[in-house]
Amino acid sequence: MVRKNLLNISLAFSTMLFACGNGESQTNQEFLISGQLPELANQQLFLLDLSQPKAAPVDTAMVDESGNFGFDYSPSQIGFYRVNLSQNMAMILPLKSGDQITVSGTTSDPNNLNVEGSADVERMTDFNRFLSNALSSQQQLNSEFQQYANHPKKDSILKAFQKRFQDIESDIEEKVKAMVDQDPALFSNLALMEQLNPENADNIAYFKKVEKALADKYSQSPFYQNFKSKVADAGRFAPGTEVPEINLSNPDGEMVPLSSLRGKVVLIDFWASWCKPCRRENPNVVAAYQKYKDKGFTVYGVSLDRTKDAWVKAIKDDNLTWTHVSDLKFWQSEAAQTYGVKGIPFALLIDEEGKVIGKNLRGQALHDKLAEVLD
Known part of the structure; x- marks a missing residue:
């Protein structure tokens, strides 16, 4: 599995959780985040609210000559915030009003960066x-x-x-x-x-x-x-879930319900001619289809195309010789709405009774599952 971003709602989290922030070394002021990072002396730091990734920073802090800093922002509710330490490093912190987070150590090595002050922050630091x-x-x-x-x-x-x-x-x-x-x-x-x-x-x-x-x-x-x-x-679409019906027209204008394929193992494949990842995966699906079509496997392709010409051309160019349907409504496709499709390629493998046995199986994973079920 590729390393993923740590929160989809905003900017990627997958950068390591490093630290900093500052203002002045005022010992009697309570800061949301404060500490000492000598490597960042005389630099300006910015605190970003990751629920508003395109907004301006919610607070700024100057690191003094000794590396002391402090952010005095007060969050209205708990959330994730980011402080950039360099072009390649950022610190992601779960913060809430009343927190007093302290940061110390070095920014060049995450193992030597200490962030303390709340169970949430310490959990993320350890991880x-x-x-x-x-x-x-x-x-x-x-x-x-x-x-x-x-x-x-x-x-x-x-x-x-x-x-x-x-x-x-x-x-x-x-x-x-x-x-x-x-x-x-x-x-x-x-x-x-x-x-x-x-x-x-x-x-x-x-x-x-x-x-x-x-x-x-x-x-x-x-x-x-x-x-x-x-x-x-x-x-x-957990394993064993029965999928809802789809009933759209094929390129010849004939309605072809998904249920008409009952009795076969079916790959419901949401794709489109304009989807490059879909087109890259098509040769793999063709290979699986050719290998298992005589053993009870078929494909039910649901296109999110907007024009019939583009749809039909892609079917021919990629040699997709299975069942195809579409209402040519792009993301407003009735089937896409019913299945909650938010990105393509999206695929479900269902058994002879229309129940899910696999989700988004691509590459060798599709072949392995079909071998398990049909060989």
Whole structure:
């Protein structure tokens, strides 16, 4: 799984959680964030509200010659905020009114940056130290593999490196789950959960756990509301769910209901001629179709195209010889609305009874699932 952004509602979180902010070294003033970062002496820092990523900073702070700084902003409600430390590093903090967060250490190494003052901030600091080391290990693996780029046994060597890479991914997932189990009611869990794939059935229970734990206290937070919507979308087509009917016309103008394919394993494939990721995936779907069509597998392509000419041309160019339907209404497609499609490609694999057995299976994952079901 590719490392994801830590909160979809705004700007990417996946940068490490580093720190800073300042004003003047006024010992009798209470600051939301204060501390000492000598490496940033004489620089100006900005505090950004990540629920309004395009808005101006909500506060600024000058770091004095000794590295002392302080932000005195008071959040109206809990949220995630960012302080840029350099072009490549930023600190993401869950903050609420009354917090007194302290920052110290060095900004060049996340392992030596100390951020304290609330359970949420300390949770994210601990996790991001772990994540920083994990990502460094993955980068090291990539560097190591480059020396085998022209090796005659490159393919077998690649598999070994992929296994090591996936082991690190698994460690990250287990770390997130362990932290959630420790205290599911921390607001910072919203950021940590971005490291888990909601389409993985093994992760759904953790998404629901966090959603339930935060519901009473943070229901008005836009970050929570975004997370809740994500959980609902993820759980909507869980394995065993019966999919709703689709009944649209094919290129010849004939209505073809999805239910007419009952008795077959069907890939419901939402795509469009203008969708480059969809077109890149089409050869893989063609290969799966050719391999398994005589074993009870077919594809029901639902296009979000706007013109018939573009739709039909893409079908011909990509050699898509299965069932195709569309109402040519772009994102307003009746089927897309019914299925809650917010991006394409989007695909569901359903069994002979119309129940979900896979979601967004691409590449080898589609072939593996079809082999499991049909071989």
